[in-house]
Amino acid sequence: xxxxxxxxxxxxxxxxxxxxxxxxxxxxxxxxxxxxxxxxxxxxxxxxxxxxxxxxxxxxxxxxxxxxxxxxxxxxxxxxxxxxxxxxxxxxxxxxxxxxxxxxxxxxxxxxxxxxxxxxxxxxxxxxxxxxxxxxxxxxxxxxxxxxxxxxxxxxxxxxxxxxxxxxxxxxxxxxxxxxxxxxxxxxxxxxxxxxxxxxxxxxxxxxxxxxxxxxx
Amino acid sequence: xxxxxxxxxxxxxxxxxxxxxxxxxxxxxxxxxxxxxxxxxxxxxxxxxxxxxxxxxxxxxxxxxxxxxxxxxxxxxxxxxxxxxxxxxxxxxxxxxxxxxxxxxxxxxxxxxxxxxxxxxxxxxxxxxxxxxxxxxxxxxxxxxxxxxxxxxxxxxxxxxxxxxxxxxxxxxxxxxxxxxxxxxxxxxxxxxxxxxxxxxxxxxxxxxxxxxxxxx
DNA sequence: CGTACTTTTGAATCGCATCAAATCTGGTGG
DNA sequence: CCACCAGATTTGATGCGATTCAAAAGTACG
Numbered sequence: 416x417x418x419x420x421x422x423x424x425x426x427x428x429x430x431x432x433x434x435x436x437x438x439x440x441x442x443x444x445x446x447x448x449x450x451x452x453x454x455x456x457x458x459x460x461x462x463x464x465x466x467x468x469x470x471x472x473x474x475x476x477x478x479x480x481x482x483x484x485x486x487x488x489x490x491x492x493x494x495x496x497x498x499x500x501x502x503x504x505x506x507x508x509x510x511x512x513x514x515x516x517x518x519x520x521x522x523x524x525x526x527x528x529x530x531x532x533x534x535x536x537x538x539x540x541x542x543x544x545x546x547x548x549x550x551x552x553x554x555x556x557x558x559x560x561x562x563x564x565x566x567x568x569x570x571x572x573x574x575x576x577x578x579x580x581x582x583x584x585x586x587x588x589x590x591x592x593x594x595x596x597x598x599x600x601x602x603x604x605x606x607x608x609x610x611x612x613x614x615x616x617x618x619x620x621x622x623x624x625x626x627x628x629x630x631x632x
Numbered sequence: 633x634x635x636x637x638x639x640x641x642x643x644x645x646x647x648x649x650x651x652x653x654x655x656x657x658x659x660x661x662x663x664x665x666x667x668x669x670x671x672x673x674x675x676x677x678x679x680x681x682x683x684x685x686x687x688x689x690x691x692x693x694x695x696x697x698x699x700x701x702x703x704x705x706x707x708x709x710x711x712x713x714x715x716x717x718x719x720x721x722x723x724x725x726x727x728x729x730x731x732x733x734x735x736x737x738x739x740x741x742x743x744x745x746x747x748x749x750x751x752x753x754x755x756x757x758x759x760x761x762x763x764x765x766x767x768x769x770x771x772x773x774x775x776x777x778x779x780x781x782x783x784x785x786x787x788x789x790x791x792x793x794x795x796x797x798x799x800x801x802x803x804x805x806x807x808x809x810x811x812x813x814x815x816x817x818x819x820x821x822x823x824x825x826x827x828x829x830x831x832x833x834x835x836x837x838x839x840x841x842x843x844x845x846x847x848x849x
Numbered sequence: 850c851g852t853a854c855t856t857t858t859g860a861a862t863c864g865c866a867t868c869a870a871a872t873c874t875g876g877t878g879g
Numbered sequence: 880c881c882a883c884c885a886g887a888t889t890t891g892a893t894g895c896g897a898t899t900c901a902a903a904a905g906t907a908c909g
Contacts, residue, residue: 477770479774481777481778481783482783487774487777489770489773489774490770499763499766500762500763500764500766500767500770501763501767502763503759503760503763504763504767508767508770509770531759532752535749538755541759542720542748542758542759542762543720545717545759545762545763545766546716546717546718546719546720546721546762547717548766549716549717549762549765549766549769550717550718550721550725552766552769552770552772552773553694553706553707553717553725553726553769555769555773556706556769556772556773556776557696557704557706559773559776559777559812560698560704560776560809560812561698562812562864562897562898563864563865564864564865566698566699586886586887586888587887587888588886588887588888592777595776595777595779596865596866597865597866597867598887598888598889599865599866599867599889599890600864600865600866602888602889602890603864603865603889603890604864604865606889606890779865779866779896780866780896780897781896781897803854803855803856804855804856805854805855805856813897813898814897814898814899815855815856815857816857816858816897816898816899817896817897817898819856819857819858820857820858820896820897821896821897823857823858
């Protein structure tokens with residue numbers, strides 16, 4: 416994780432990142448920027464919490480390994496905070512790794528907490544961000560409670576997509592992990608659903624209905 | 633859901649309920665108290681969010697039904713807030729029902745939000761409550777990502793219990809739902825683990841190790 | 850005492866995990 | 880540009896474990 420001295424252009428960042436918009440000036444001036452290689456560890460279980468992490472580009476993940484060495488993805492952040500809920504704990508409960516080359520902003524926790532106290536609008540944004548995270552996690556638990564691969568796929572499209580279409584922004588292998596399936600099970604379920612006509616796939620766009628586009632007669 | 637005119641004894645409540653301790657006086661005076669029968673609906677999907685709900689006694693659940701009519705438990709609250717994350721949304725995303733006769737405090741959302749703005753200590757408590765909820769949900773997702781019933785049981789004991797022991801405060805049937813299993817699968821897994829000696833059960837206390845108590849020779 | 854629900858066991862089936870291996874893909878270096 | 884490599888994608892075969900359907904026994908409550 417190497418310090419990155421070329422300062423970010425905040426205005427540009429603000430335009431594209433809803434999470435970053437929140438950050439008050441007092442926090443921006445104490446932010447450190449770093450970039451990581453792919454697969455680089457950002458922090459580990461038990462590490463003391465010194466910073467709040469905001470993903471600017473790339474992708475960071477909270478992960479834990481099950482006893483077979485399988486990777487369980489707890490959170491995936493592409494542009495946004497990661498491990499928000501660790502801010503009021505002493506140490507991390509899981510590992511964070513960069514899934515690809517990633518640039519992050521690091522905010523010292525003390526300054527971050529102070530900003531939350533003092534800046535009402537920042538605080539409101541932070542609270543609604545936590546609330547969104549809660550709802551998202553509930554949806555994920557609901558999904559993982561479904562017993563069949565097809566149901567989880569459909570649920571994913573319904574809750575993460577729009578109008579029965581979802582743009583997949585990750586490999587199918589890691590999608591499988593997110594769905595609590597092996598990648599083989601996911602591939603087969605996708606295949607089966609396409610054969611049945613309940614799903615259509617166009618590279619990274621997944622349609623929950625049979626594809627009826629371009630049929631105009 | 634019938635209004636309950638006998639006012640709660642706040643001091644007594646405060647002594648036992650960490651969530652209730654937070655509530656500032658300004659909020660207490662506008663709280664309405666209600667009691668429900670078992671299985672009574674508290675709110676439904678799509679209902680506008682008018683109140684924050686605090687469970688005083690009994691048990692409330694956020695649920696959704698899967699397409700087979702199976703009940704998926706999204707949250708279970710026994711003494712504490714329920715559907716905290718809905719406070720900054722217009723309408724509910726799921727149903728809430730009382731799992732048994734339950735008494736609740738209802739706080740009008742406007743007053744609740746105002747109190748969050750004005751009372752710094754209430755706000756801090758609320759934020760850490762949301763953060764705890766996030767961590768709890770992440771643990772649940774991690775658990776549901778495990779592929780075997782035994783692993784989920786062990787994970788539950790490790791993360792919800794203390795020192796390899798967990799006090800089960802619900803029926804096994806609803807525990808099964810929480811673990812994303814059918815109740816039959818849970819019963820059989822418990823039996824198998826006991827036979828293997830990896831688990832000991834004393835009514836509602838579940839031990840993750842072979843029971844070595846009372847052996848002193 | 851009767852009713853509703855939970856707990857428990859049984860048997861059959863199905864779907865997913867697992868192990869294996871082939872193909873495809875993107876990226877690296879010669 | 881091509882050879883090569885690591886990883887993702889895809890398909891196959893097999894076994895196990897969870898689901899499902901069924902039913903009996905236990906338990907709480909009015």
